[in-house]
Amino acid sequence: MPQDSNQLQIAAPGAPVLEKVGLGAILLAYAVLLGAAYLFAYWRTMGFDIFPYLSVQNYVTAPLNRISVLVAAPALFTVIVFGRTATPENNRYLRDISLYLIVLYSVGFAIQQFQAVSRYIQHDFHFDNEFNVLVLAAVLFAGSLVLSFRVYRMPSSVHMKLAALVLVQAAMATAAGYSDGKAIYNGAAQAFLLENTEICKAGGVRDWVYLGKYGDQTFFLNTIDKRICIAGGKDFRLISRKLREGL
Structure with a gap:
């Protein structure tokens, strides 16, 4: 029977995941993830659960004061676009771009994590499980390194390259959120x-x-x-x- 043109077209099982979900939905989910990581770490230093007060827009706009976060979406967009046209040459470019970006964000993570740990050590008072935020950032970063090693050593899908990039950015957002929150809680001059x-x-x-x-x-x-x-x-x-x- 002919299919109604008004009905939703369902992608075949073998179709790329990016085609099924849509680029806009992927970027929105990605932005929400980074925003949630930043806000969780920021408000953990206050001992306050901010999530019941948030809307989707808040997740997206909360960490935008960070230049490193502002350039994250274009970086991910570049990787996705290259991944949609999978040729041997594009795969090679995609791997190189992914690894360069991961190195860039790894440096950013190291700086933010150093500041976060320093601010944790400098002050005696901490809320329950506050240290776990620093551990979470380190675990996310370690996961990105494992995936990055796999991307470098052997052929891998665009999804693995994206996962490595998203993990290192989430690690940096978590460390930055904790660092910013701890500074404000303890009397930062820029407040x-x-x-x-x-x-x-x-x-x-x-x-x-x-x-x-x-x-x-x-x-x-x-x-x-x-x-x-x-x-x-x-x-x-x-x-x-x-x-x-x-x-």
């Missing part, structure tokens, strides 16, 4: 402070550090007792901590 403090506490004299805005909720951290203030739908004014304290 922003809430000017109209009555939003969090009427008559309060303590400073509140801006942590982020997710949907209609804005989050601040008290600089003294480390309480978290959730201000919903309120106008707020921020001032640079460097400017306020003359740093």
Whole structure:
């Protein structure tokens, strides 16, 4: 019987996975993964579960202050495009591109992980399982090295090259999130402070550090007792901590 043209066309079992799923869906899932890794590590340093407050957009936009994360999507896109036209010459180029990118992100991971571990060691107080974030970043990086070795030593599919690249980027995002969160929690100079403090506490004299805005909720951290203030739908004014304290 002829198939209705309005019905969804189902790819044959042998069709490439990228054709079945679609490039847009893959890039969205990839962006959400990196955002989730960054946010998990960032908020673990606060001892707070941020995930119930997040939307898909928050996962995608949260780590965009990082230049290294901004160039991640084009890098992955390049690998995917080369992988869609599988010829011997393209496979060779794809392997070289993948390995160069993995080396680049490995350097980025090493820098971020060093900062994260240093900030962990510098301070005595840590929340439960906080150290596990650093372990997770190291495990993700180790997994990317194993896959990268396989990509280098023997022919491998585009999916393995992508997996190696995504793992090393996720490792870097995790380390960067922890490093950023730990710096803010312990008084980083590059933070922003809430000017109209009555939003969090009427008559309060303590400073509140801006942590982020997710949907209609804005989050601040008290600089003294480390309480978290959730201000919903309120106008707020921020001032640079460097400017306020003359740093």
